[in-house]
Amino acid sequence: MFETNNSFVGHESRxxxxxxxxxxxxxxxxxxxDDELRELPDIHSGHxxxxxxxxxxxxxLRLAKYLMRKKSPIQILEIGCGNGWLAARLAGIEGSTVTAIDINGEEIRQAKRVFHKTNLDFREMDFDPEGFPGTAFDIVVFAASLQYFSPLKSILDNVLKCMADDGEIHILDTHFYKASELADAANRSCNYYTGRGYPAMAEYYFHHQIQELDGLNYKIMYNPQNLLNRLFVRNPFYWICVYQ
Structure with missing residues (x-):
């Protein structure tokens, strides 16, 4: 689902x-x-x-509702799309053209097999701002994928190079930590991966802070720390929009 990593060096690490x-x-x-994928994000309650x-x-749904109010046509890029469920949903927005990329070939092949839309293009590739000649994206989406990229500001600066003048980057379903929380978060990840039998995975998982966005033009669209959100919405993830 979310496999690309800007910190990789060489094909062996990738x-x-x-x-x-x-x-x-x-x-x-x-x-x-394939049948489960067609229905995502809806899944049976026993899963x-x-x-x-x-x-x-x-x-x-929150992102789709926001994008439906945008100008049409709209060019969307999802980075780290995995099995493509979100890209397929975004392709249902009238006037949208969606490109979805990931280095995980197995899930990209499944996405191509399951989702057939003329305005939806799945590509097995790492992100490269020069990989989309002639295209200026209006919207770029990182959904549950940004934790596999570092350094954060560097990857976002690169993304902005292939965007329209009024383009936006949307970051969803990703944890952001306070400085005081980083050490504990890193230890939890290490313990989790070690317990699963894959300790090396901790090297590819990055714990980001909101402060890493300093210097960029951004807005917090949804803040999980807001008291009302904590009481009634209970979604633990920020929704952040970075503007061109």
């Missing part, structure tokens, strides 16, 4: 990550059948990740 990631996803029961998908459904 290949190692892909192998580890797919094995872990299989163990975590995060690889879905191990049912509550996670309730949150992702909420985030995706």
């Amino acid at each position: 290949a190692a990550f892909k192998q580890l990631y797919l094995q872990l996803r299989q163990q975590e029961q995060r690889l879905y059948s 191990i990740h049912y509550h996670e998908w309730k949150i992702r459904r909420q985030s995706s």
Whole structure:
């Protein structure tokens, strides 16, 4: 689902990550059948990740509603699209053209097999701002994927190079931590991956802070720390929009 990493050096590291990631996803029961994928983010209440998908459904509906109010046509890029469920939903927005990329070939092939829309293009590739000649994206989406990129400001600066003058980057379903929380968060991740039998995965997971966005023009569209959101919405993830 969210596999690209700006910090990779060379094909060997990228290949190692892909192998580890797919094995872990299989163990975590995060690889879905074609029939299940067609229905995401809706999934049966007995599924191990049912509550996670309730949150992702909420985030995706909020983004789609926002984008529906945008100008048409609209060029969208999703980076780290995984099995493509969100890209397919965004392709349902009138006037949209969606490009969705990921280095995980197995899930990209599944996405191509399951979702057939003329305005939806899945590509197995790493992000490169020069990889889209002649295209200026209006919207770029990172959904549950930005934790696999570092340094944060560097990747966002690169993304802005292939965007329209009024383009926006939308970051969803990703944790942002306070400085005082970073050490504990890193330890939890290390312990989790070690407990799963994949300690090397901790090298590819990055814990970001809101302060890393300093110097960029951004707005917090949804703040999980807001008291009302904590009481009634209970979505733990920020929604952040970075403007061109």
